[in-house]
Amino acid sequence: MLKIENIYKTFNAGTVNEKTALNGVSLHLKEGDFVTVIGGNGAGKSTLLNAVAGVWPVDEGTITIGGVDVTRLPEHKRARYIGRVFQDPMMGTAATMQIEENLALAARRGKRRFLGAGITKAEREEYREMLKLLDLGLEDRMTSKVGLLSGGQRQALTLLMASLVKPKLLLLDEHTAALDPKTAAKVLAATETIVQRDHLTTLMITHNMRDAIAHGNRLIMMYEGRVALDISGEEKKKLTVEDLLAKFGQATGSDEADDKLLLG
Amino acid sequence: MKHSWRAGAALLALTMAAGLAGCGGQTSDKTQSGGEKDSYTVGIVQLTPHEALDQATQGFQDALKEAFGDKVSFDLEYAANDPATCATIANSFVSSGVDLIMANASSALQAAASATGDIPVLGTSVTEYGVALKIDDFSGTVGTNVSGTSDLAPLDQQAAMIQEWCPDAKTVGLLYCSAEANSQYQVDTVQECLEGLGYTCTQYAFSDSNDMAAVTQTAADNSDVIYVPTDNTVATNASIVDNICRPAKIPVFAGEQGICAGCGVATLSISYYDLGVTTGKMAVKVLRGEADISQMPIEYAPQFTKMYNKAICDDLGLTPPEGYTAIEAE
Amino acid sequence: MLDFLNALPGAVSQGLIWGIMAIGVYLTYKILDIADLTVDGSFCTGGAVFVVLFSQGVNLWVALLAAMVSGMAAGLVTGLLHTVCGIPAILAGILTQLGLWSVNLAIMSMKANVALNIINPDVLNKLLVSLRFVQDVSKGTRPFYQHPIFVVGVVTVVIIAVLYWFFGTELGCSIRATGANQAMARAQGINTARNQVLGLMISNGLVALSGALLSQYQGFADANMGRGAIVIGLAAVIIGEVIFSKIFRNFGLKLLAVSIGAIIYYMVIQLVLSLNLMDSNYLKLLSAVVVAVFLSVPYWKGKYFAKPVKRGGVNRA
Numbered sequence: 001m002l003k004i005e006n007i008y009k010t011f012n013a014g015t016v017n018e019k020t021a022l023n024g025v026s027l028h029l030k031e032g033d034f035v036t037v038i039g040g041n042g043a044g045k046s047t048l049l050n051a052v053a054g055v056w057p058v059d060e061g062t063i064t065i066g067g068v069d070v071t072r073l074p075e076h077k078r079a080r081y082i083g084r085v086f087q088d089p090m091m092g093t094a095a096t097m098q099i100e101e102n103l104a105l106a107a108r109r110g111k112r113r114f115l116g117a118g119i120t121k122a123e124r125e126e127y128r129e130m131l132k133l134l135d136l137g138l139e140d141r142m143t144s145k146v147g148l149l150s151g152g153q154r155q156a157l158t159l160l161m162a163s164l165v166k167p168k169l170l171l172l173d174e175h176t177a178a179l180d181p182k183t184a185a186k187v188l189a190a191t192e193t194i195v196q197r198d199h200l201t202t203l204m205i206t207h208n209m210r211d212a213i214a215h216g217n218r219l220i221m222m223y224e225g226r227v228a229l230d231i232s233g234e235e236k237k238k239l240t241v242e243d244l245l246a247k248f249g250q251a252t253g254s255d256e257a258d259d260k261l262l263l264g
Numbered sequence: 265m266k267h268s269w270r271a272g273a274a275l276l277a278l279t280m281a282a283g284l285a286g287c288g289g290q291t292s293d294k295t296q297s298g299g300e301k302d303s304y305t306v307g308i309v310q311l312t313p314h315e316a317l318d319q320a321t322q323g324f325q326d327a328l329k330e331a332f333g334d335k336v337s338f339d340l341e342y343a344a345n346d347p348a349t350c351a352t353i354a355n356s357f358v359s360s361g362v363d364l365i366m367a368n369a370s371s372a373l374q375a376a377a378s379a380t381g382d383i384p385v386l387g388t389s390v391t392e393y394g395v396a397l398k399i400d401d402f403s404g405t406v407g408t409n410v411s412g413t414s415d416l417a418p419l420d421q422q423a424a425m426i427q428e429w430c431p432d433a434k435t436v437g438l439l440y441c442s443a444e445a446n447s448q449y450q451v452d453t454v455q456e457c458l459e460g461l462g463y464t465c466t467q468y469a470f471s472d473s474n475d476m477a478a479v480t481q482t483a484a485d486n487s488d489v490i491y492v493p494t495d496n497t498v499a500t501n502a503s504i505v506d507n508i509c510r511p512a513k514i515p516v517f518a519g520e521q522g523i524c525a526g527c528g529v530a531t532l533s534i535s536y537y538d539l540g541v542t543t544g545k546m547a548v549k550v551l552r553g554e555a556d557i558s559q560m561p562i563e564y565a566p567q568f569t570k571m572y573n574k575a576i577c578d579d580l581g582l583t584p585p586e587g588y589t590a591i592e593a594e
Numbered sequence: 595m596l597d598f599l600n601a602l603p604g605a606v607s608q609g610l611i612w613g614i615m616a617i618g619v620y621l622t623y624k625i626l627d628i629a630d631l632t633v634d635g636s637f638c639t640g641g642a643v644f645v646v647l648f649s650q651g652v653n654l655w656v657a658l659l660a661a662m663v664s665g666m667a668a669g670l671v672t673g674l675l676h677t678v679c680g681i682p683a684i685l686a687g688i689l690t691q692l693g694l695w696s697v698n699l700a701i702m703s704m705k706a707n708v709a710l711n712i713i714n715p716d717v718l719n720k721l722l723v724s725l726r727f728v729q730d731v732s733k734g735t736r737p738f739y740q741h742p743i744f745v746v747g748v749v750t751v752v753i754i755a756v757l758y759w760f761f762g763t764e765l766g767c768s769i770r771a772t773g774a775n776q777a778m779a780r781a782q783g784i785n786t787a788r789n790q791v792l793g794l795m796i797s798n799g800l801v802a803l804s805g806a807l808l809s810q811y812q813g814f815a816d817a818n819m820g821r822g823a824i825v826i827g828l829a830a831v832i833i834g835e836v837i838f839s840k841i842f843r844n845f846g847l848k849l850l851a852v853s854i855g856a857i858i859y860y861m862v863i864q865l866v867l868s869l870n871l872m873d874s875n876y877l878k879l880l881s882a883v884v885v886a887v888f889l890s891v892p893y894w895k896g897k898y899f900a901k902p903v904k905r906g907g908v909n910r911a
Binding site: 313339341342343344345346347348349350351352353354355356358359360361370371374375377378379380381382395396397398399400406407408410442443444445448471 | 596597600601602603604605608649695696699704705706707708709710711712713714724725726728729730808811812813814816817818819821822860863864867868870873874875877878
């Protein structure tokens with residue numbers, strides 16, 4: 001479903017702040033793969049997701065989603081294939097617009113927007129049902145401004161928006177990092193439900209190794225702009241945090257990894 | 265939501281109604297015929313405070329005071345050089361029912377003419393009434409409730425003045441602000457006269473005081489003599505022209521006295537005070553009912569004065585011809 | 595005070611005309627979240643295009659439409675400078691505004707001021723609005739429906755209705771989303787660059803229409819007529835917001851509040867002039883102070899008079 005071939009990205013090239021964020025990353029995802037991504041600060045996790053989403057063009061390499069080469073497509077055109085949830089709860093929704101308006105925007109992802117109604121009566125009913133499933137009481141506040149919601153409510157809403165039009169690929173960029181543990185668990189549970197229900201091909205970054213091990217059928221660890229570890233199948237099911245740290249040490253030949261990973 | 269809609273509609277209706285209701289109370293009849301009234305109110309709308317315009321206003325007020333004494337009162341408003349504010353001021357004059365409006369400068373006249381079709385409007389410091397009011401076949405009389413005085417300087421005589429002072433010059437640079445309609449008109453006319461006298465003319469227009477120095481420099485570099493019309497922007501920034509042209513030994517001839525005092529060698533100018541007095545005398549006739557404003561042709565300045573700037577002439581080594589008087593230092 | 599009341603119809607008319615410009619400013623400032631300074635130039639462009647075309651005998655409605663299109667073109671330029679050339683929006687607006695100065699002069703055949711021949715009754719009678727009509731209606735020589743307050747009021751209501759509908763459509767919603775959160779908008783497949791250009795075009799189209807109406811109202815277009823328009827527009831937006839934000843929540847009503855804000859602004863100016871409260875040379879200072887005060891009110895309110903936050907009352911998820 002997703003084919004990343006040998007991509008490179010260097011920021012601030014030619015200046016003192018030069019930073020090679022992606023250093024020849026290749027990654028293939030099969031349809032229905034739920035891949036968790038871990039790695040220390042600056043390992044290139046978010047950069048990888050942004051490269052796939054098309055926030056900026058990559059320097060080298062190609063990205064193909066469902067057989068379509070999207071390497072040269074701008075961000076808004078790739079959005080047709082991709083659903084996204086961001087780390088910052090403010091980023092995934094339009095705070096000054098109503099809950100139902102946000103959903104209506106998401107329902108039109110990848111479609112031409114012209115002078116048709118921004119939201120129809122039938123849609124409102126549909127959204128009400130969907131919001132009921134989230135169990136956050138949002139179905140009674142559909143005309144409230146999203147800015148009035150809590151961080152957890154916003155992330156749940158963003159998740160719903162990302163999956164409203166079934167995406168070929170779901171990108172989750174540490175989407176529970178800014179939430180308190182209880183809320184984070186709730187949002188993560190909702191994520192699992194939606195991914196399973198719709199069989200979504202998913203890339204999920206997390207800073208929490210236990211979450212990375214508990215969710216998904218495959219785990220990759222990034223280090224210095226590359227994929228350092230790639231664990232799947234039975235091996236992934238049996239994985240423990242200790243195994244992971246040991247494997248990481250082997251793969252990178254470094255033992256300073258422990259703290260970095262755990263803290264990062 | 266329904267409620268606030270209704271409130272909004274009601275509010276809009278209320279505002280509009282309040283506005284419209286105001287109209288009812290102002291049908292006071294302003295009959296001017298039949299001799300003098302006990303008191304007169306004259307509204308003066310002036311585009312901006314400015315030496316020439318101020319003098320015209322002063323002359324106008326003096327002439328009216330001489331005729332009516334304490335019986336005349338003035339409401340003088342400045343539009344802060346904003347054309348749209350002229351309309352606001354004209355509106356307040358018309359609605360308070362002044363006996364006459366004096367409009368000082370073109371956009372003031374245009375706003376006043378828009379504001380009323382029956383209160384007499386006298387303009388001054390307007391160069392061309394045909395241009396200002398977009399009258400295609402202008403005969404010299406506007407023909408409605410509008411008349412006034414023109415500050416048109418004798419442009420052919422100004423061309424002759426340049427020849428009198430600098431017979432050997434070949435090229436004349438015409439320096440003016442492109443944002444001033446009057447300047448464009450004067451420059452075009454003077455150019456025609458000068459070319460008739462055998463000079464080569466080039467127009468140097470600047471858009472505002474920011475690029476004035478650069479344009480003036482170019483003009484000074486490429487001309488033997490520079491001519492400046494009665495241009496408000498030059499008038500307020502005459503020192504820029506002086507700082508460039510005097511060291512370059514390029515004589516500047518000005519369309520009016522104020523500019524000449526700041527940067528010019530000589531001028532053949534009208535006195536805005538006298539122009540104001542002329543306008544004031546027209547106002548007296550209108551207010552007394554002695555003349556019908558629709559029959560009154562546009563009047564011009566009564567006399568022209570030949571003047572020179574002694575300091576600049578001395579620096580440039582020029583001796584004034586016969587008949588010029590030095591501008592007195594203020 | 596009577597003078598002020600008598601002058602009210604004129605002030606309200608002028609306020610309504612500027613209100614249309616203010617609605618344009620609202621679209622960029624509040625919806626697109628861009629402070630667009632093109633306005634100072636495109637206001638005059640609208641007036642110049644209208645006066646020049648109308649003087650040449652072009653039909654009034656065609657001339658008004660052309661004025662609006664010219665404003666949209668100005669918005670297009672600012673939009674392209676911002677989105678295609680990557681120039682910050684404020685600077686892009688300033689550049690267009692500066693360039694428009696020359697363009698406006700060129701439209702007026704290099705004259706700083708072009709007039710309508712309102713002395714001629716044939717020309718006057720063809721106009722949609724004129725300062726003259728304010729007096730004529732009160733004297734009864736013209737029917738009430740020619741009163742500028744009525745005419746511009748209807749135009750304003752139509753504009754608000756069209757905008758209300760438009761910003762409820764898929765396209766309109768996507769423009770609102772662009773202004774609210776660009777990252778989110780792009781993630782939802784919205785072409786934010788195109789929407790910004792479109793928003794700037796709509797805004798400047800309204801600004802130019804307002805300029806065309808004002809030049810008609812006052813009888814001339816002048817190269818200086820748009821100077822400071824952005825401040826008047828912002829004043830109207832802010833006055834409307836401060837006074838009506840509690841009661842007007844609907845989008846259409848918010849636009850109405852902007853229009854009423856412009857009317858209030860002009861009533862204040864007229865009050866100052868009519869009562870001779872101050873030397874009229876201080877008008878610009880007054881405008882700046884009014885805007886500064888109204889801009890600081892919400893800030894100070896938030897900073898020093900904030901209601902205490904209810905502890906534990908907010909459900910975190």
